[in-house]
Amino acid sequence: MSLEVCNVSYTYHKDTPLETKSLNDVSFHVEPGEWVAVVGHTGSGKTTLAQMLNGLIFPSSGEVIVDGLKLYPKAPHLKSVRRKVGLAFQYPEHQLFAETVLDELMFAPRNFGMPEDEAMAHIKKILKAFELDEKILLKNPFDLSGGQKRKVALASIVVMKPVYLVLDEPTAGLDWKGQEMLLSMLKTFKDNGTGIIQITHDIEMVLDNCDKLLVLEDGRRRSWGPPAHVVEELADRPAKGLVFPDVLEMSLSLRRAGLNVSLTWSEEKLVKDIEKEVFSCPS
Amino acid sequence: MPFLDHLSLGQYVPANSFVHSLDPRCKVLGVMALITSIFVASASPWPYVIWSAFAVFLCALSKISIKNVLISTKPAIVLVVFTVIVNLFFAEGKELFRISFISITKEGLLAGVKMGLRLYFLILFANMTMMTTSPLELSDGIESLLTPLKRFGVPAHEFAMMMTIALRFIPTLLEETDRIMKAQLARGADLDSGGIVKRLKAFMPVLVPLFVIVFQRADELAVAMEARCYRGGVGRSRMKPLHWTAKDAISLTMVSVICLGGVVLDRWMS
Numbered sequence: 001m002s003l004e005v006c007n008v009s010y011t012y013h014k015d016t017p018l019e020t021k022s023l024n025d026v027s028f029h030v031e032p033g034e035w036v037a038v039v040g041h042t043g044s045g046k047t048t049l050a051q052m053l054n055g056l057i058f059p060s061s062g063e064v065i066v067d068g069l070k071l072y073p074k075a076p077h078l079k080s081v082r083r084k085v086g087l088a089f090q091y092p093e094h095q096l097f098a099e100t101v102l103d104e105l106m107f108a109p110r111n112f113g114m115p116e117d118e119a120m121a122h123i124k125k126i127l128k129a130f131e132l133d134e135k136i137l138l139k140n141p142f143d144l145s146g147g148q149k150r151k152v153a154l155a156s157i158v159v160m161k162p163v164y165l166v167l168d169e170p171t172a173g174l175d176w177k178g179q180e181m182l183l184s185m186l187k188t189f190k191d192n193g194t195g196i197i198q199i200t201h202d203i204e205m206v207l208d209n210c211d212k213l214l215v216l217e218d219g220r221r222r223s224w225g226p227p228a229h230v231v232e233e234l235a236d237r238p239a240k241g242l243v244f245p246d247v248l249e250m251s252l253s254l255r256r257a258g259l260n261v262s263l264t265w266s267e268e269k270l271v272k273d274i275e276k277e278v279f280s281c282p283s
Numbered sequence: 284m285p286f287l288d289h290l291s292l293g294q295y296v297p298a299n300s301f302v303h304s305l306d307p308r309c310k311v312l313g314v315m316a317l318i319t320s321i322f323v324a325s326a327s328p329w330p331y332v333i334w335s336a337f338a339v340f341l342c343a344l345s346k347i348s349i350k351n352v353l354i355s356t357k358p359a360i361v362l363v364v365f366t367v368i369v370n371l372f373f374a375e376g377k378e379l380f381r382i383s384f385i386s387i388t389k390e391g392l393l394a395g396v397k398m399g400l401r402l403y404f405l406i407l408f409a410n411m412t413m414m415t416t417s418p419l420e421l422s423d424g425i426e427s428l429l430t431p432l433k434r435f436g437v438p439a440h441e442f443a444m445m446m447t448i449a450l451r452f453i454p455t456l457l458e459e460t461d462r463i464m465k466a467q468l469a470r471g472a473d474l475d476s477g478g479i480v481k482r483l484k485a486f487m488p489v490l491v492p493l494f495v496i497v498f499q500r501a502d503e504l505a506v507a508m509e510a511r512c513y514r515g516g517v518g519r520s521r522m523k524p525l526h527w528t529a530k531d532a533i534s535l536t537m538v539s540v541i542c543l544g545g546v547v548l549d550r551w552m553s
Contacts, residue, residue: 016351017296056465079471087469094459095466097491107488111471142495157470 001067003053003085003164003195004029008062010048022048024219025062028212032163035186035196037206040216041241046199047090049216050168053197054087067163083112086162090169092153093146101144101152102137108160119159126155129185147178154182164195171205183209204245207231207265215239231263290355291457292406293413301530302345302415307424309531313538314412320542321404324549333545334404338411345415352411359406363399370395418450426516427525440516448504456497463492 010023023045030036040046051057052064055071055078064071066081075081089095098104105126109119127134130151136144141152150173158165167186171179187209190196200206206213206227213230215223222239223230231244235252238244244252248265254274255261261273290296297303302310317334324330342349376390413421426443433439464474467488474485 013290016290016354017298017347018290051465054469056468082469082471087466089462089466089469092466094496095463095470095488095492097488107472108470111473160470 002031004065006063008059011060026221028214030195032195033193035190035210036212037210038199038214039203044216045219050166054085084163086157087166088157093149096141166197168199296414298346300346306531307420309535310412316542317408320545324546326553330545330549363403367395367399370398422447
């Protein structure tokens with residue numbers, strides 16, 4: 001069981017004057033219960049990659065395989081794959097359309113033929129996880145606050161019980177508290193066995209949470225692996241548009257200055273390393 | 284489902300070509316002359332040969348391949364086919380064959396083909412104008428052409444501004460539509476199968492958010508324009524004033540000659 005992306009490339013407007021190569025020979029994989037973050041600058045191909053994982057677009061070359069099922073246009077298993085791989089676009093609240101929150105949350109379960117009572121029971125659980133009151137079910141989604149709309153939109157995707165959850169910049173437009181809440185919720189989903197693929201341009205946000213990091217640069221895979229490995233790989237030549245956390249930048253500067261500190265983004269660890277270095281110095 | 288993965292009708296294609304460099308007024312007047320001649324001359328098939336050759340010549344001059352131009356006119360084919368069918372069924376004359384109670388006549392067939400071709404060429408040349416002229420240039424050109432009508436109370440600037448905004452937002456709205464469609468497909472929506480009623484119903488989850496976004500954008504744009512002190516065309520200067528040069532005059536003359544040639548050839552051959 002895994003979601004595998006094998007050497008995929010994608011070209012928009014092929015054979016026209018507007019031809020643009022968005023992805024070029026990108027590979028990675030995600031297991032259920034694993035958190036993978038895809039980071040890169042604007043135009044690095046992150047969103048294109050996200051859409052491929054759900055079978056909304058198909059690679060010009062290469063393969064996307066979800067739990068052994070290869071994705072291709074009009075594949076008979078496309079709908080079941082879309083249920084397995086939940087995809088939340090950036091600003092998912094823009095997709096709200098129903099008259100009540102209940103109808104909005106029931107949209108996907110009805111499309112996928114989930115029994116109503118099973119869906120209802122799941123909706124109640126999801127509402128609790130998203131810290132939403134059940135009274136909200138009868139409200140019009142357009143009357144909700146921005147934060148509530150975001151929660152409802154995300155809940156309408158999670159309600160499909162996806163095995164993998166792809167989130168394109170899920171924290172865009174949220175305040176610090178909202179971001180914290182969302183990340184902790186994603187942690188819960190991960191602990192429950194959902195594979196998380198978080199797309200972001202902010203490496204600082206994901207370093208602590210993700211198991212693996214995929215760094216894209218101009219549509220190519222620049223680095224892939226556990227965060228520590230990726231950071232080590234990018235230390236000498238950072239990827240385009242990627243801003244390291246201040247602590248990581250400082251540890252890099254100290255290392256360049258000759259101090260024996262580890263390459264870390266943890267404040268405590270860096271302080272400990274500096275203390276160790278200072279006290280080990282012959283006076 | 285790559286909804287936007289081809290050139291759409293009238294999509295501007297930036298390029299460094301002779302046609303791109305022409306004054307937008309020259310292109311607007313040229314396409315108007317072509318459309319007029321297409322509707323005046325259609326008795327014989329020869330003018331169509333001239334216009335086809337001219338379209339190929341324009342493609343070469345504008346550095347846009349014929350294939351791309353033809354692909355971008357694909358959405359208009361439905362309208363052309365509909366026009367042909369309407370003319371086919373409702374013209375009286377010598378019966379060629381009959382399907383149940385519908386009689387297909389020779390006159391109907393000829394009228395259908397003629398009307399379809401006229402409409403297709405009209406769309407083709409208008410499309411080529413839009414492919415080689417940016418929306419901003421196009422509305423500047425139209426505003427300039429309408430300026431003499433201002434003294435008769437025609438709101439030339441307002442009309443051009445409306446056109447600019449409409450043209451500017453077409454690609455944005457197409458992108459939004461694409462995004463919303465994909466978001467609903469990802470939630471299991473079935474937009475491609477079933478009859479017309481089922482498909483229309485299935486499109487509700489796309490249309491509702493789209494309308495919400497359209498009104499939001501319109502509101503935001505109005506506020507942004509007011510915040511930048513927009514108060515109509517009075518006293519407004521231009522960043523890129525239009526310049527009519529010799530090559531525009533020569534090009535327009537050549538197009539006029541071709542149009543006239545088409546009309547004369549049509550009259551002569553028929």
